[in-house]
Amino acid sequence: HKDHIGGLDDVLETFPAKTVIMPPVEHTTATFEDVLDAVAGQGLKITKPVPGDTYDLGQSQFTVLGPVGDYEDELNDWSVGIRLTDGNHSFVMCGDAETEAEEDMARSGLNLSADVLKSGHHGSRTSSSPEFLEAVSPSWAVISCGKGNSYGHPHKETLKKYAEHRIQVLRTDEKGTIIASSSPEGLTWTYTKK
Numbered sequence: 001h002k003d004h005i006g007g008l009d010d011v012l013e014t015f016p017a018k019t020v021i022m023p024p025v026e027h028t029t030a031t032f033e034d035v036l037d038a039v040a041g042q043g044l045k046i047t048k049p050v051p052g053d054t055y056d057l058g059q060s061q062f063t064v065l066g067p068v069g070d071y072e073d074e075l076n077d078w079s080v081g082i083r084l085t086d087g088n089h090s091f092v093m094c095g096d097a098e099t100e101a102e103e104d105m106a107r108s109g110l111n112l113s114a115d116v117l118k119s120g121h122h123g124s125r126t127s128s129s130p131e132f133l134e135a136v137s138p139s140w141a142v143i144s145c146g147k148g149n150s151y152g153h154p155h156k157e158t159l160k161k162y163a164e165h166r167i168q169v170l171r172t173d174e175k176g177t178i179i180a181s182s183s184p185e186g187l188t189w190t191y192t193k194k
Helices: 008-014 030-041 099-106 130-136 156-164
Strands: 054-057 060-066 081-086 089-093 116-118 140-143 168-171 177-183 186-192
Touching (some): 089 177, 099 130
Parallel strands (some): 116 140
Antiparallel strands (some): 054 060, 060 081, 081 089
């Protein structure tokens, strides 16, 4: 969807990439077409995400967690999920994956445990399922959502789940840009208030 790939064409035109990982689904929007054009313009091919595949990213590494199954027309569940490891810290980010996709990842046998969870689907009630939260068991959840958004994100049900699991919450609608820095001493958080 546009809110996840919008601007990716500009990123690809600005920063050299060796691999572009996208699920095997298409969308009929100009934004999606712009991304495909940018991939082709760089002479790259799209790499299908395969759960368990690992990629180096500088001194860090990430493992593909999903998509695990065939989600037909449920584009959110086709979101590429990854577990990024940087030294002693790990981060799980699964785009807009909703309950079905999350539960498939939790049952995949892959390691989902992480210090930080980028909250699925902007903190929607359709994500952060109990089984998935148990598998990730994060200390922190970062919710990317706009202030006063028309969807009501984050939903109170999700915030309640995080509270019940004693997960500390950071929200972009309250903090602006949220940056986690990983070092042997721990995680450091900085914010750029909008």
